[in-house]
Amino acid sequence: MQRNHNRGTAELRPFEITANYLKNPEGSVLMTLGATKVICSVSVEDSQPPFLRGTEKGWISAEYSMLPRATKERTRREATKGRQTGRTIEIQRLIGRALRAVVDLEKLGPRSLVADCDVIQADGGTRTASITGAFFALKLALARLVTNKVLPENPLKDDLAAISVGILPEIGPVLDLEASEDQQASVDMNIVMTGQGEFIELQGTGEEATFSGSQLNELLYLGTKGIEQLITAQRYQFDKLQHPYDTSDLSQNTVVIATRNAGKASEFKAMFASDGLQVKTLNDFPDLPEIEETGKTFEENARLKADTIARVLDLPVLADDSGLQVAALHGRPGIYSARYAGDHNDAANNAKLLYELTGVPKEKRNATFHTTLVFAKPNQPENDLVVDGEVNGYILGIPRGDNGFGYDPLFLVPELDKSLAELTADEKNKISHRGNALRNLEKVWRDWLK
Numbered sequence: 001m002q003r004n005h006n007r008g009t010a011e012l013r014p015f016e017i018t019a020n021y022l023k024n025p026e027g028s029v030l031m032t033l034g035a036t037k038v039i040c041s042v043s044v045e046d047s048q049p050p051f052l053r054g055t056e057k058g059w060i061s062a063e064y065s066m067l068p069r070a071t072k073e074r075t076r077r078e079a080t081k082g083r084q085t086g087r088t089i090e091i092q093r094l095i096g097r098a099l100r101a102v103v104d105l106e107k108l109g110p111r112s113l114v115a116d117c118d119v120i121q122a123d124g125g126t127r128t129a130s131i132t133g134a135f136f137a138l139k140l141a142l143a144r145l146v147t148n149k150v151l152p153e154n155p156l157k158d159d160l161a162a163i164s165v166g167i168l169p170e171i172g173p174v175l176d177l178e179a180s181e182d183q184q185a186s187v188d189m190n191i192v193m194t195g196q197g198e199f200i201e202l203q204g205t206g207e208e209a210t211f212s213g214s215q216l217n218e219l220l221y222l223g224t225k226g227i228e229q230l231i232t233a234q235r236y237q238f239d240k241l242q243h244p245y246d247t248s249d250l251s252q253n254t255v256v257i258a259t260r261n262a263g264k265a266s267e268f269k270a271m272f273a274s275d276g277l278q279v280k281t282l283n284d285f286p287d288l289p290e291i292e293e294t295g296k297t298f299e300e301n302a303r304l305k306a307d308t309i310a311r312v313l314d315l316p317v318l319a320d321d322s323g324l325q326v327a328a329l330h331g332r333p334g335i336y337s338a339r340y341a342g343d344h345n346d347a348a349n350n351a352k353l354l355y356e357l358t359g360v361p362k363e364k365r366n367a368t369f370h371t372t373l374v375f376a377k378p379n380q381p382e383n384d385l386v387v388d389g390e391v392n393g394y395i396l397g398i399p400r401g402d403n404g405f406g407y408d409p410l411f412l413v414p415e416l417d418k419s420l421a422e423l424t425a426d427e428k429n430k431i432s433h434r435g436n437a438l439r440n441l442e443k444v445w446r447d448w449l450k
């Protein structure tokens with residue numbers, strides 16, 4: 001068994017959170033996750049449920065429904081049947097509980113919020129997509145109440161998202177089940193989690209099957225990673241609504257690179273200048289928040305940077321994840337090169353590297369600089385263009401040269417008998433990991449961008 005579109009076990013389907021989708025509600029969202037589409041709206045009412053009358057406390061509830069043709073075959077409307085199914089009631093209670101967990105109901109005051117989640121197309125994960133979308137609609141509604149001075153203070157305590165995970169035959173634990181997978185899964189589970197990484201609800205069940213503690217841990221790990229991505233996207237989306245990023249002055253000849261590293265930026269500028277292309281980096285968009293590099297590989301981190309920024313800026317974006325792999329240190333610092341000594345500090349990183357290599361003889365100090373470049377178009381992670389580049393050398397015992405950045409003064413290129421920091425920018429680009437990766441990109445990106 002293989003997942004559709006060769007999806008990885010830890011990969012979400014492409015998703016999109018379209019804010020302010022409807023005109024009337026205080027908050028509204030079209031949430032899509034693969035082919036699953038849910039319209040979520042949040043309405044504010046100046047009344048309290050009976051059990052809160054006489055208090056200053058507010059309430060949040062939810063209603064869930066599915067359009068007849070959301071499913072492969074038409075399902076009868078619950079309104080026509082005259083009653084809601086047990087499934088519907090269970091799901092809407094779940095959505096209400098999830099939303100209430102992240103709002104201070106005292107601060108909400110004597111009013112009610114109702115989240116309506118209407119599934120217009122169902123391809124698995126409708127309840128979790130409803131929660132993720134309803135939360136965003138709620139966030140929009142509460143922000144509006146604060147802007148309009150209805151509320152003195154925002155009662156939102158945390159972010160929130162939900163996702164499904166499951167165990168598939170032959171594959172094992174996977175993130176984000178689509179409907180065809182849901183039918184085959186021996187175990188499926190819905191995870192609802194806050195931005196702080198706290199669980200609100202776990203619904204896990206075996207179907208003619210059982211699951212072990214270690215499988216449960218794996219499912220929780222996958223779910224956590226998926227939810228982190230959803231929450232990151234929500235935060236970006238929200239920030240973007242508060243301060244839209246102005247990309248109008250970017251010409252056709254601009255490449256946006258998702259980096260804040262000035263050393264990388266100047267290398268990219270020099271390399272693209274020969275093509276007549278201008279480079280912008282995240283430093284040109286100071287409002288963009290940090291991207292947490294939670295991936296386990298260079299490629300995962302580069303995708304995270306490129307996909308996130310491409311989505312936010314709505315432009316094609318190139319990202320670089322790179323690092324130094326030292327043989328005597330079993331490939332370390334690798335993806336942790338920037339934060340090897342804690343915070344990102346080149347001098348401390350170099351000092352730590354030298355310390356860890358104390359007593360290692362010259363011939364055993366071989367190392368490789370690696371770069372993975374990912375070029376991403378907005379909201380099409382499946383089409384990401386991925387290329388690599390490397391350069392081999394040795395780690396010196398004493399730094400040499402003042403050019404470059406990072407570990408350059410410690411990286412000896414044996415063919416030139418010079419450290420990377422003793423090379424001019426042009427000389428470094430001709431042989432460097434980043435230069436090699438760009439030359440590999442050069443061969444393919446024009447066709448890909450068409």
Ligand SMILES: O=c1[nH]c(=O)c2ncn([C@@H]3O[C@H](COP(=O)(O)OP(=O)(O)OP(=O)(O)O)[C@@H](O)[C@H]3O)c2[nH]1
Pocket residue numbers: 258259260261264293320321322323324337338339349369404405406407408409411420432434
């Ligand atoms: O001497 C070096 N010459 C290089 O040519 C080079 N390329 C990468 N590195 C090191 O590896 C980390 C990458 O980490 P990284 O890819 O996450 O980048 P970063 O965090 O600095 O910036 P960003 O692109 O993520 O914003 C960097 O910080 C550096 O320590 C280099 N060191």
Ligand SMILES: [Mg+2]
Pocket residue numbers: 293338
């Ligand atoms: Mg980084």
